[in-house]
Amino acid sequence: MIGRLRGELIQKLPNLALVECAGVGYAAAISLSTYGLLPEPGAQVVLHTELLVRENEIALLGFAHPQERELYRMLVKVDGVGPKLALAALGALSLEDLVRAIRSRDVKVLVRIPGVGKKTAEKMCFELSEKMGGLSGLDGLSGVPSTDPWEGSLRSALTNLGFREDAVLPVVAELRDSKPPLAEAIRQALKALQR
Secondary structure (H helix, E strand, O other), X not given: OOOEEEEEEEEEXXXXXXXXXXXXXXXXXXXXXXXXHOOOOOOEXXXXXXXXXXOOEEEEEEEXXXXXXXXXXXXXXXXXXXXXXXXXXXXXXXXXXXXXXXXXXXXXXXXXXXXXXXXXXXXXXXXXXOOOOOOOOOOOOOOOOOOOHHHHHHHHHHHHOOOOHHHHHHHHHHHHOOXXXXXXXHHHHHHHHHO
């Protein structure tokens, strides 16, 4: 079982990270949330992993935080939610928002996740809300790192303008290093999103 990777990030794509550890390159499927937190290629990175073994496939999944991996493990236990849909859910909403939506049984928020219909959203709420401590606590998912306020504001502004989260994340990641004032960041992001 491969539970964690630490090494040099060789390549990052919105759905894949290639990490070299002791001369071996591991390709791990990732969520958009993890993609947004990865450093630039060439930097050291740590991914918490899950090894997926099927009859005709072996796949490695990578997560930026142990809490994201734990939530993934809970999601795939829901009937009708496979690994791809679980990763899509983790990328479509922040961990805090996803946990909040499930705990409060907010189907309207969950159906915004690509591939999640009303029935699947209802199953997620029914099967997981109690496991997450109902409305009283996160049960093991506390300590989810809060996002940078600047980044959160930029993401919120762009999604409120009608851009999809999966289009917004790479643009926000590009601006993270220079971190211009929010108004300027929005202007630059809009320019990049219009291309």
